Amino acid sequence: MIVIGSGPAGLTAAVYAARANLAPLVLAGGLYGGQLMLTTDVENYPGFPEGIMGPDLMVRFREQAERFGARVENVDATSVDFTTSPLVVRTDDAEHRAKTVIVATGASARWLDIPGETRLRGRGVSTCATCDGAFFRDKHIVVVGGGDSAMEEALFLTRFGRRVTVMHRRGSLRSSKIMADRAQAHEKIDFMWHTVVEEVLGDTHMKGLRVRNVMDDSTFVFDADALFVAIGHTPNTGIFKGQLDLDEAAYITSSDGTATNVDGVFVAGDVNDVRYKQAVTAAAGGCRAAMDAEKYLEALEFAVAGSRQ
């Protein structure tokens, strides 16, 4: 068995598969652990009443998988061939073959795709407050988005910035009430509604933003030192195009539990989840995929044994 991905879904699949003696190989990606490596406090993962830091949680996931014999390699899967049997998964310097593959490649932060954004990435523009927030001590920081990610980023950034402005394209938030209440009650956070960012200004460092009020269509320059984009995620399915069925937003589709359209390939976590996207639902998906894969392998062995008789 090969597991591609090492967030809560991939590593839970690895725990279950390893305990079922399937000796899974986990292609964990150059940076293992998935999105929780980029978060701070995780307060809603059951079993940690005081909360736990995202990276600490993922270290525990990995240790648990390795304890039962999963091999975790910090390499990216670069291509797959699911038209052959066994299934083929390639990395930069190896080709692996397996009877079953669990795809748990997760999702990545989305960008606004506006002028200046790429040029000033790492120079004021970021999608990761945990990674880059400390660079903006006493600065004015803008967060774009109206979901839980945006609220979380804004709250976290109050530790550093002197002021945090959340710009949202609508007049109401999408985030959960508890996160919205916390952000709206925070003295350092203010909100600009019906506002979109159209350009990031500055040559070597961000100097401000050109923004537009979508209600009256007015455009103006907003002085700020940093922009954190928190507008959701895109599934990491590039290497599966043409190999697995994807929906219109490029999420891998599944039927009958975690099965994909290819025999022996199962899917778990955010790469297949347009709706919940929680660490605990990803972990549950990993468990389901490993159990489905185990059943698939049992049926395969049974069929092979039957054909030998």
Ligand code: NAP
């Ligand atoms: P999300 O819920 O999809 O929210 C994305 C936000 O970005 C929305 O407010 C959306 O605006 C806005 N947006 C999207 N594209 C935009 C664009 N091009 N320009 C400007 N704004 C844009 O994504 P998320 O916040 O990453 O959350 C995803 C899931 O993870 C949710 O289920 C969330 O509950 C969960 N999550 C939970 C926690 C937590 O519990 N601690 C933390 C983070 C995330 P509209 O509202 O107008 O669509």
